Amino acid sequence: GEDVEQSLFLSVREGDSSVINCTYTDSSSTYLYWYKQEPGAGLQLLTYIFSNMDMKQDQRLTVLLNKKDKHLSLRIADTQTGDSAIYFCAESGNKLVFGAGTILRVKS
Amino acid sequence: DAMVIQNPRYQVTQFGKPVTLSCSQTLNHNVMYWYQQKSSQAPKLLFHYYDKDFNNEADTPDNFQSRRPNTSFCFLDIRSPGLGDAAMYLCATSRGGTLGEQYFGPGTRLTVT
Numbered sequence: 726g727e728d729v730e731q732s733l734f735l736s737v738r739e740g741d742s743s744v745i746n747c748t749y750t751d752s753s754s755t756y757l758y759w760y761k762q763e764p765g766a767g768l769q770l771l772t773y774i775f776s777n778m779d780m781k782q783d784q785r786l787t788v789l790l791n792k793k794d795k796h797l798s799l800r801i802a803d804t805q806t807g808d809s810a811i812y813f814c815a816e817s818g819n820k821l822v823f824g825a826g827t828i829l830r831v832k833s
Numbered sequence: 834d835a836m837v838i839q840n841p842r843y844q845v846t847q848f849g850k851p852v853t854l855s856c857s858q859t860l861n862h863n864v865m866y867w868y869q870q871k872s873s874q875a876p877k878l879l880f881h882y883y884d885k886d887f888n889n890e891a892d893t894p895d896n897f898q899s900r901r902p903n904t905s906f907c908f909l910d911i912r913s914p915g916l917g918d919a920a921m922y923l924c925a926t927s928r929g930g931t932l933g934e935q936y937f938g939p940g941t942r943l944t945v946t
Contacts, residue, residue, distance in 0.1 A: 729875070733873075756933050758933050758934075765939065766939050766940075767837070767839075767923055767925070767937030767938050767939045767940050768876065768923070768925075768935075768937040769937065770934055770935065770936075773933065773934070813875065813876075815933070817932060817933035819932075820878055820881075820932065821878070821932070821933055821935065822875075823875035823876050824875055825873065825874055825875045826873070826875065
């Protein structure tokens, strides 16, 4: 079945890079997604990567995909306090399946 | 601004008392979803509407129902809420061809007393 796993918590200092990791199981997923959830808010799509790509860069965000190992990562460069949130990895077969989320805490 | 709106943001109901949560959208998306999210857990898809077609997840309890009277509105009905149904309920929308690109509302936090 589909399953997505993420580490629960990451703490970084402002200005450092953050790397959030995710593993997934559904090799048929066409796209893989990163969503962000701020306190008291719904999820917001941050970025996504097509399954035949290895890397996608979007301003401060870099997504790396290792399809062989079914490993996805999100790197946030120059992390700011406003980046503090919960980050969800998701795979899409016939529906979105989310991981439990990684809490990113940015210390100033 | 085009958006997904959920009302109310906070809902308190009594054990066993039916409750309805509302979602509306101005995006004109043809797919609408309801998710249940418990603390520190992944959002769990309950069901979705693709236009007027209702699609229930296999493990969604019968206690949960949904209605979509038109493109803009979708309702989640919980017929007899139990203490285990206390959660954040998220509504989301997408265009039919991009099921992974979903737009979420802010959620309704349901408390069951």
